[in-house]
Amino acid sequence: MKVLYSRLLEAINSKPKIEELCExxxxxxxxxxxxxxxxxDKIIDFDLTPNRGDCFSVKGLARDYCAFKDKKFSNPxxxxxxxxxxxxxxxxxxxxxxxxxxxxxxxxxxxPKKKFPEKIKKTLKAAGxxxxxxxxxxxxxxxxxxxxxxxxxxLEKINGDVEVRFAKPKESIKILGEKNLKLTKDCLVIADNxxxxxxxxxxxxxxxxxxxxxxxxxxxxxYFNPSVIKGRARRYGFQTDASQRFERGVDxxxxxxxxxxxxxxxxDIYQADISEIETVKNKYFPINxxxxxxxxxxxxxxxxxxxxxxxxxxxxxxxxxxxxxxxSNLTFEVPSHRFDLSIKEDLIEEVARMVGYDNLPQIKxxxxxxxxxxxxxxxxxTIKIFMKNKGFNEVINYSFLDKKIxxxxxxxxxxxxxxxxxxxxxxxxxxxxxxxxxTNLEFNINRGENFLKIFEIGKTFSKENPIxxxxxxxxxxxxxxxxxxxxxxxxxxxxxxxxxxxxxxxLRIDRISWKKTKNDLLHPYASADIYYKNNxxxxxxxxxxxxxxxxxxxxxxxxxxxxxxxxPRNDLAKLKTPSIYPTSQRDFSFEVDKNISFEQIDDxxxxxxxxxxxxxxxxxxxxxxxxxxxxxxxxxxxxxxSSKKTLSxxxxxxxxxxxxxxxxxxxxxxxx
Amino acid sequence: MDLDALKANLxxxxxxxxxxxxxxxxxxxxxxxxxxxxxLSKSIKNLPSKDRPRFGKTIGxxxxxxxxxxxxxxxxxxxxxxxxxxxxxxxxITLPGTFKSQGKxxxxxxxxxxxxxxxxxxxxxxEDGPEIESDYYNFDALNIPKDxxxxxxxxxxxxxxxxxxxxxxxxxxxxxxxxxxxxxxIICPGKVYRSDADKTHTPMFHQIEGLVISxxxxxxxxxxxxxxxxxxxxxxxxxxxxxxxxxPFTEPSAEVDIxxxxxxxxxxxxxxxxxxxxxxxxxxxxxxxxxxxxxxxGIERMAxxxxxxxxxxxxxxxxxxxxxx
Numbered sequence: 002m003k004v005l006y007s008r009l010l011e012a013i014n015s016k017p018k019i020e021e022l023c024e025x026x027x028x029x030x031x032x033x034x035x036x037x038x039x040x041x042d043k044i045i046d047f048d049l050t051p052n053r054g055d056c057f058s059v060k061g062l063a064r065d066y067c068a069f070k071d072k073k074f075s076n077p078x079x080x081x082x083x084x085x086x087x088x089x090x091x092x093x094x095x096x097x098x099x100x101x102x103x104x105x106x107x108x109x110x111x112x113p114k115k116k117f118p119e120k121i122k123k124t125l126k127a128a129g130x131x132x133x134x135x136x137x138x139x140x141x142x143x144x145x146x147x148x149x150x151x152x153x154x155x156l157e158k159i160n161g162d163v164e165v166r167f168a169k170p171k172e173s174i175k176i177l178g179e180k181n182l183k184l185t186k187d188c189l190v191i192a193d194n195x196x197x198x199x200x201x202x203x204x205x206x207x208x209x210x211x212x213x214x215x216x217x218x219x220x221x222x223x224y225f226n227p228s229v230i231k232g233r234a235r236r237y238g239f240q241t242d243a244s245q246r247f248e249r250g251v252d253x254x255x256x257x258x259x260x261x262x263x264x265x266x267x268x269d270i271y272q273a274d275i276s277e278i279e280t281v282k283n284k285y286f287p288i289n290x291x292x293x294x295x296x297x298x299x300x301x302x303x304x305x306x307x308x309x310x311x312x313x314x315x316x317x318x319x320x321x322x323x324x325x326x327x328x329s330n331l332t333f334e335v336p337s338h339r340f341d342l343s344i345k346e347d348l349i350e351e352v353a354r355m356v357g358y359d360n361l362p363q364i365k366x367x368x369x370x371x372x373x374x375x376x377x378x379x380x381x382x383t384i385k386i387f388m389k390n391k392g393f394n395e396v397i398n399y400s401f402l403d404k405k406i407x408x409x410x411x412x413x414x415x416x417x418x419x420x421x422x423x424x425x426x427x428x429x430x431x432x433x434x435x436x437x438x439x440t441n442l443e444f445n446i447n448r449g450e451n452f453l454k455i456f457e458i459g460k461t462f463s464k465e466n467p468i469x470x471x472x473x474x475x476x477x478x479x480x481x482x483x484x485x486x487x488x489x490x491x492x493x494x495x496x497x498x499x500x501x502x503x504x505x506x507x508l509r510i511d512r513i514s515w516k517k518t519k520n521d522l523l524h525p526y527a528s529a530d531i532y533y534k535n536n537x538x539x540x541x542x543x544x545x546x547x548x549x550x551x552x553x554x555x556x557x558x559x560x561x562x563x564x565x566x567x568x569p570r571n572d573l574a575k576l577k578t579p580s581i582y583p584t585s586q587r588d589f590s591f592e593v594d595k596n597i598s599f600e601q602i603d604d605x606x607x608x609x610x611x612x613x614x615x616x617x618x619x620x621x622x623x624x625x626x627x628x629x630x631x632x633x634x635x636x637x638x639x640x641x642x643s644s645k646k647t648l649s650x651x652x653x654x655x656x657x658x659x660x661x662x663x664x665x666x667x668x669x670x671x672x673x
Numbered sequence: 674m675d676l677d678a679l680k681a682n683l684x685x686x687x688x689x690x691x692x693x694x695x696x697x698x699x700x701x702x703x704x705x706x707x708x709x710x711x712x713l714s715k716s717i718k719n720l721p722s723k724d725r726p727r728f729g730k731t732i733g734x735x736x737x738x739x740x741x742x743x744x745x746x747x748x749x750x751x752x753x754x755x756x757x758x759x760x761x762x763x764x765x766i767t768l769p770g771t772f773k774s775q776g777k778x779x780x781x782x783x784x785x786x787x788x789x790x791x792x793x794x795x796x797x798x799x800e801d802g803p804e805i806e807s808d809y810y811n812f813d814a815l816n817i818p819k820d821x822x823x824x825x826x827x828x829x830x831x832x833x834x835x836x837x838x839x840x841x842x843x844x845x846x847x848x849x850x851x852x853x854x855x856x857x858x859i860i861c862p863g864k865v866y867r868s869d870a871d872k873t874h875t876p877m878f879h880q881i882e883g884l885v886i887s888x889x890x891x892x893x894x895x896x897x898x899x900x901x902x903x904x905x906x907x908x909x910x911x912x913x914x915x916x917x918x919x920x921p922f923t924e925p926s927a928e929v930d931i932x933x934x935x936x937x938x939x940x941x942x943x944x945x946x947x948x949x950x951x952x953x954x955x956x957x958x959x960x961x962x963x964x965x966x967x968x969x970x971g972i973e974r975m976a977x978x979x980x981x982x983x984x985x986x987x988x989x990x991x992x993x994x995x996x997x998x
Contacts, residue, residue, distance in 0.1 A: 014679040026915050026916075027916055028914075029916075029917060030918055030919070032918070048919060050919030051821075051822035051919065052823075052919045053825045053919070094690025119725070184675045199690075218869060231820035231821065231822065231825075232819065233820075235820075235824075245822075248820075248822050249681050249822055250912040265890055293747060300851075301889070301891060302891055302892060302964070303891060303892045303893070304891040304892055304894070305893075305894030308878055313917070341919075342865045344924075344948065344950065346924040346925065346950060347924060349924075349925060350917065350924055350925030350926070353892065353925050354917045354925075358915035358917060358927055359913075359914055359915055361892055361893065361915075362893045362896070362898060363893055363896045363897045363900055364891065364893030364894055364897055365894070365897055366885070366887075366890065366894035366895075366897065366898065368796060369796065369856045369857070369885060370856065371796075371798060371853070371856055371858055372853075372858060374798075375800060376799040376800065376801070377799075377801050378789065378797070378799040378862065380802060382782075382786065385778055385782060387777070388776060389776040389777060389778050390775070390776070391776065392774030392775055392776045393776040394777050394993060394997050395776070395777065395778050395992040395996070396779065396994045397778040397779050397781060397782075397989060397991070398989070398991065399875075399876065399989060400838075400864065400866070400877055401876075401877075402805065405772075417805075417832050417833055417834075418733065418832070418833050418835075419830050419831070419832060419838075420830075420833060421830060421831055422830070422831060422868075423868055423870055423876050430805075440989040443992065444991065444992065445991075445992065445993045448992065448994070450700075450993055450994075454774065454776065455991070455993070456776075459864075460804055460864075462805065464803075468803075468805055469803055469804060472814070477828030485771065486768065486769075487768070487771045487946060488754065488771050506745060532849060553729075573710075588681070600830075630941070642784060
């Protein structure tokens with residue numbers, strides 16, 4: 002809300018510097034967003050919190066300021082207005098609590114006596130309110146000063162009497178700004194005998210609004226309950242100065258005085274025939290809320306030891322009056338402008354505000370005893386730090402992206418779309434981390450990078466359960482012609498597989514298996530699916546060349562993506578004592594058919610030599626010169642040992658024989 | 674042979690640097706079967722018996738001297754040979770190490786860890802929760818009923834179904850109370866979403882939310898926790914102020930500002946307050962028995978302050994030149 006510095010000074014009846022004024026207001030919770038120079042004055046733009054409807058006016062701000070500074074704040078005295086004639090329309094309040102008081106006045110024969118005041122024009126302009134019609138400008142000025150929104154109707158366009166009621170089925174209203182709104186039965190309207198003439202507390206109808214041709218006017222000043230205004234304008238996608246105030250709560254005691262203020266200004270500028278003020282109230286007119294609390298309630302919550310008399314006096318400054326006091330409790334009455342005060346805690350905050358938050362004590366809390374367990378967060382950070390140490394840079398991408406990117410990769414299945422995306426490029430929740438990482442790759446290639454190692458841990462989303470999956474993905478791209486001077490590292494499938502295997506080791510996870518991929522995104526013969534205890538948890542490999550063009554890339558890259566919430570959070574493993582007896586090792590080199598996999602050979606060795614086997618490691622693989630076509634040579638180092646004894650030469654030789662015969666029988670392998 | 678002449682020859686022979694081959698020859702020359710010292714020893718029997726002990730003693734001394742000279746020469750040869758082989762191993766130590774590639778964590782992750790490290794040390798449990806939330810957990814359970822003007826403070830992204838992307842990490846408060854009951858002391862970092870985007874706002878950002886529920890929690894406890902945290906994160910010379918604010922889920926509510934050390938301007942860094950009794954009751958606890966405090970901060974804002982980062986957009990465009998610093 003934008004307010005002129007000069008208007009505030011007038012209302013507080015003193016002249017603090019603007020910085021001091023803003024500082025004090027900030028300290029009582031009225032935040033200043035910006036101060037701007039304006040026509041020799043200053044505009045202060047306040048960032049009001051939605052609870053403080055009472056501060057939505059110059060008067061409201063001044064009242065709170067004066068309470069804090071312990072200065073007297075007084076309403077200007079008004080002479081009761083007596084009209085020239087009777088108000089001719091009947092006003093009917095049919096919406097119970099929705100509208101419990103309504104004041105109106107009719108005006109005709111408007112003739113200017115003097116120039117329209119610059120002060121009003123300037124105030125409206127500073128507040129960002131367009132000048133529409135002199136009378137509308139005047140009621141808007143009074144709204145900015147007092148907080149009471151008012152509406153001016155063209156009296157002649159009102160057919161019959163005025164009724165405040167809820168909308169009837171199929172009713173609609175065309176409001177200012179040419180919008181035609183279909184009304185629902187919880188919309189409060191002002192209606193004449195035929196149709197709604199205003200969406201109550203929000204906007205008038207275009208057909209009943211005033212123009213330069215209007216001769217007879219009706220000015221409305223009513224109290225609309227926040228419960229019937231809240232959210233209504235937002236539902237139609239707009240807000241007005243009136244709706245913002247009514248939904249936060251407008252003081253229900255000021256309707257008539259605000260109207261009088263408007264009339265005073267009108268009479269000052271115009272010669273006019275003004276009716277007496279018609280005020281209607283129904284039995285639902287609100288009463289001031291009462292809050293009961295004890296001195297202990299306050300001091301216990303604030304950690305203070307304030308006295309009852311001090312509390313009573315500071316609340317009194319806020320017009321929160323003590324109405325009853327006994328041994329244990331104080332009962333206060335909340336003034337009609339404070340909609341935000343209804344429970345003990347609300348009053349405790351008022352006490353704190355007036356004392357000043359910075360003056361409240363600082364107290365060490367007692368230890369809270371609760372059950373501790375390893376968090377998901379620790380698990381994720383273990384992986385992040387592992388990846389960082391392996392030379393990968395962490396990226397963080399938006400969870401939403403362009404649906405087209407998903408479609409291009411065939412990943413749009415079960416994707417969730419946003420109903421109100423910021424734009425199309427952020428319209429759909431990602432189903433995989435791949436598109437994000439590929440986009441990062443493209444971005445960095447375009448900026449001259451030809452080597453990239455990145456990873457991300459984040460949620461992916463699906464319409465089907467699980468709706469959210471925590472995924473871990475990494476991408477590696479190597480197009481560098483310039484190699485490290487001292488190493489010939491290939492950033493290929495096996496490099497990335499090693500990274501992932503090492504990370505599983507770091508997390509103490511075994512029972513991982515690798516199978517030929519069924520993932521269409523990947524190269525069918527150079528990629529793998531990853532299983533944990535027979536559950537598919539992800540894939541690793543090089544991107545299928547057919548997708549490259551679709552994601553604007555020319556060269557392939559390797560990546561993996563693993564669903565990490567399917568992995569166990571393993572605790573520390575037991576440490577085993579190493580055997581005191583020596584181990585024995587033998588190297589084997591077999592010639593096998595080239596289609597036989599490492600896994601087949603490894604399994605065969607482990608099955609053939611069950612006794613004393615500690616490990617079997619591949620150390621060479623070769624095809625070419627000296628090896629027949631269609632064959633390959635594969636070399637292993639096998640290690641045996643026992644925790645009970647030193648193995649004899651005979652025992653080792655038996656194991657060697659088992660392996661050689663096993664390999665011969667099962668895999669047709671020849672020992673070289 | 675004259676004993677003195679032999680001693681003089683011996684000393685002379687070992688005077689210069691000796692190669693391994695020369696040493697072998699010298700060993701034979703003096704100590705071999707027919708070596709000069711050995712020959713002298715044999716000649717001892719030809720002497721009169723009264724002269725024998727003195728002669729024998731002198732020969733013994735000569736033999737010791739010779740052996741000593743041989744050992745010294747031997748050591749010298751070994752050292753020379755090591756020095757020679759070291760020379761062959763000479764490298765250019767200014768060349769870069771082989772495994773030079775070291776990755777970096779994202780600045781937001783580092784900032785988050787910095788913050789959670791503090792709260793972990795203070796006994797907070799680190800919790801997380803879903804990013805797709807229901808209206809109930811994101812709003813209703815936090816005392817923000819439908820049509821509440823506070824919903825204007827949250828520009829919410831709605832999804833195809835009735836769900837939404839959480840606008841704050843506060844729903845985790847409710848889920849944790851429901852799951853763990855009281856007393857409770859948790860911190861929850863995570864992604865949140867709001868539909869606005871400009872220089873200082875991105876549609877996705879990160880928050881950290883803290884919640885303590887116990888008996889007799891008061892505003893002083895909240896202040897102490899926040900002050901200790903600011904002391905840790907920004908230094909003990911940081912000027913801090915608490916000012917009233919409004920969050921539907923806390924009452925009283927406060928914003929915390931710190932004074933920027935260079936511009937001398939107040940910077941808003943976090944919101945906090947005592948948990949609203951409605952929130953405690955709705956989560957299934959008794960607000961007459963339990964009270965609590967909660968606080969929340971934007972991680973981007975903290976990263977901006979800690980890294981003196983000017984442009985927030987770099988946090989999400991994943992430029993490797995930025996990330997690998």
